[in-house]
Each structure stands twice: as C-alpha cells, then as structure tokens.
Amino acid sequence: MHTYIKSMKLIIIAIILPFNLNAHTLFFESFVEQGDYYVGNAFGKRNYQKHANVHLESFFIMQKEVTYSLYQHVSDWGDHNGYLISHSCNGAKDKDCLPSEMDYGLHPVTHIRWLDTIIFANALSEMLKLEPVYRMENGEPLRAGEVNSTIYVNSKATGYRLPDLHEWQVAARGGKPALKLNTYGDIHSGSVDAQKVAWYPKYDTPHYGTQIVGQLSPNALGIFDMSGNVSEWVFDSYKPGNTIMYYFCGGSYLYHATTLANCDSHSTGMAMPDIGFRLVRNSALEK
Numbered sequence: 001m002h003t004y005i006k007s008m009k010l011i012i013i014a015i016i017l018p019f020n021l022n023a024h025t026l027f028f029e030s031f032v033e034q035g036d037y038y039v040g041n042a043f044g045k046r047n048y049q050k051h052a053n054v055h056l057e058s059f060f061i062m063q064k065e066v067t068y069s070l071y072q073h074v075s076d077w078g079d080h081n082g083y084l085i086s087h088s089c090n091g092a093k094d095k096d097c098l099p100s101e102m103d104y105g106l107h108p109v110t111h112i113r114w115l116d117t118i119i120f121a122n123a124l125s126e127m128l129k130l131e132p133v134y135r136m137e138n139g140e141p142l143r144a145g146e147v148n149s150t151i152y153v154n155s156k157a158t159g160y161r162l163p164d165l166h167e168w169q170v171a172a173r174g175g176k177p178a179l180k181l182n183t184y185g186d187i188h189s190g191s192v193d194a195q196k197v198a199w200y201p202k203y204d205t206p207h208y209g210t211q212i213v214g215q216l217s218p219n220a221l222g223i224f225d226m227s228g229n230v231s232e233w234v235f236d237s238y239k240p241g242n243t244i245m246y247y248f249c250g251g252s253y254l255y256h257a258t259t260l261a262n263c264d265s266h267s268t269g270m271a272m273p274d275i276g277f278r279l280v281r282n283s284a285l286e287k
Contacts, residue, residue, distance in 0.1 A: 027062055027070060030221045032175045034058040039169045041261045043185045054166045061171045062278040064213040064224050069105030078123040084144035085123060086116045091210030092273035107210045108230045108276035114246040114268040115145050117162055117233050117277045125159025133161040147269040160279040162235040167280060168249055172260045174220030181220055187259045189226035190219030198228030200256040208253050226250050230276035243267050248275050
C-alpha cells in the first residue's frame with residue numbers, strides 16, 4: 001500500500017508490505033524532482049544551479065538503508081516465488097555479524113554482494129506488483145544469478161533498482177530542497193558536521209559497528225544515513241581488465257568519507273560487513 005504525505009514541500013511515500021504487519025514492514029521514500037543538477041567534487045557555498053552538468057528524471061528513493069528485517073521478509077516471500085536470495089547479516093560489530101534478533105533487525109543489511117541487491121530489487125518489485133527492472137536474455141525477470149550473469153535493464157519499468165552514481169549523489173546532497181536552502185554543497189549528507197548526520201568510526205575506540213538506521217538527522221530531502229553507517233552499492237561500474245568493478249559510496253562505520261564524492265569499488269562477488277544499499281524507482285509524479 002502506498003500512502004502519500006506532503007510535508008515541508010517534500011513528497012514522502014509510506015510503503016506497507018502486504019504481509020506480517022506485526023513486523024517492521026514499513027518503509028518511506030522521498031521524491032527527487034527531475035531537473036538539471038551539479039555532480040562532482042566541488043563542495044561549499046557555490047552557485048550549483050549555474051554549473052549544472054547532468055539532467056535527471058524524477059525518481060523515488062528509500063529514506064533509509066534497507067534493513068535486515070526488510071531484507072529477510074522479502075527473502076521469505078522470494079523463497080516461495082521462484083527467487084534465490086543470498087543470506088545476509090543484521091549489520092555488524094567490528095567485522096562480524098550481529099545477532100539476527102538484535103534491535104528487531106533494524107540495522108542495515110550487510111554482507112551482501114552487488115548481485116544480491118539486483119535480485120532483491122526484483123523480488124521487492126514483484127511482491128509489490130511492480131514491473132521488475134532487471135531481466136535475463138529471454139526477457140524474464142532475473143530471480144537468481146551467478147557472478148558473471150549478463151543482466152539486461154528495462155529502464156522504463158516501474159520497479160525498484162539501484163540508483164546510478166548521479167542519482168545517488170544528487171539525493172545525498174539533498175536535491176532541489178537543498179539548493180533552495182543553500183546546503184547542496186555540504187560535504188556530508190545533510191550537514192558539514194559529520195557528527196550530526198553520519199556514523200563514522202570514532203578514533204578513540206577499538207570497537208566499531210553499525211547502528212539502527214535513521215537515528216541521526218536527515219538531509220533536506222528527508223533521507224538518512226547517506227553518509228556513514230554503511231556504504232551503499234550503486235549501479236555504475238567500470239572494467240579494469242577482465243573484472244567488472246561496481247561502485248559503493250557514502251563511507252561507513254569503518255571508513256570516514258571526506259565528501260559525498262568519495263566512492264570505492266569491488267567486484268560483484270564481494271560481500272563486506274560495511275556495505276549495504278537502498279533502492280530507487282522511476283516516477284512520473286509531477287511537481
């Protein structure tokens with residue numbers, strides 16, 4: 001079920017999963033309005049509209065990183081509907097999985113490969129009666145895959161997908177609300193002060209770990225944790241030699257990103273304790 005909420009000129013959608021309503025099956029999305037935006041390494045107080053270098057179509061983005069609870073509920077549905085979704089963790093302490101029941105599974109899901117996010121996105125889409133984005137060569141939705149699977153993208157589909165690098169950075173910077181507030185150049189998502197918005201490693205403690213999602217301040221779009229807690233897989237890739245490398249962005253409880261432009265990469269088969277994800281979907285919603 002989709003519930004539309006308008007607040008402070010933001011468009012927010014509440015998504016209620018159609019099962020097990022006693023569990024944590026509610027998540028929210030923010031609307032990123034289409035337009036011309038700046039993406040890149042420049043931060044601080046600047047005229048970003050004057051120096052726009054990309055055009056984006058409107059899209060919705062999850063306000064919080066996908067939690068272990070959400071991942072498990074969709075995986076359970078997928079198990080009965082032809083999907084093969086890999087196991088995961090309820091966040092991490094140091095580099096080890098937290099107990100699955102800890103904090104009701106509300107830590108970001110971790111120890112997932114880039115490919116796992118693709119399969120999950122299709123499962124969530126089909127469960128919510130949306131058209132899956134990722135396809136096999138025969139046109140069928142991708143419901144399982146190997147590391148070297150060829151993935152075809154239906155860019156017009158209504159379902160969930162990973163954001164690309166440009167979408168991720170614009171959402172992290174705060175989109176048009178941040179441009180109006182003159183906070184689009186904040187080096188972290190929602191602030192120049194990392195402590196207000198990001199779970200980054202503290203240099204005076206030997207113990208590190210994930211936190212329950214959405215506890216710190218959001219950015220101008222109402223989005224949480226795009227700096228810190230866990231880094232987030234995006235769709236973009238490059239190929240140095242014979243291996244395709246996929247980007248992840250935002251920094252984590254193990255890595256302090258200096259700005260929102262700092263991204264790293266791993267191969268599709270790599271699963272890490274400090275990498276998670278959030279999803280987006282296309283939108284024809286008008287302003």
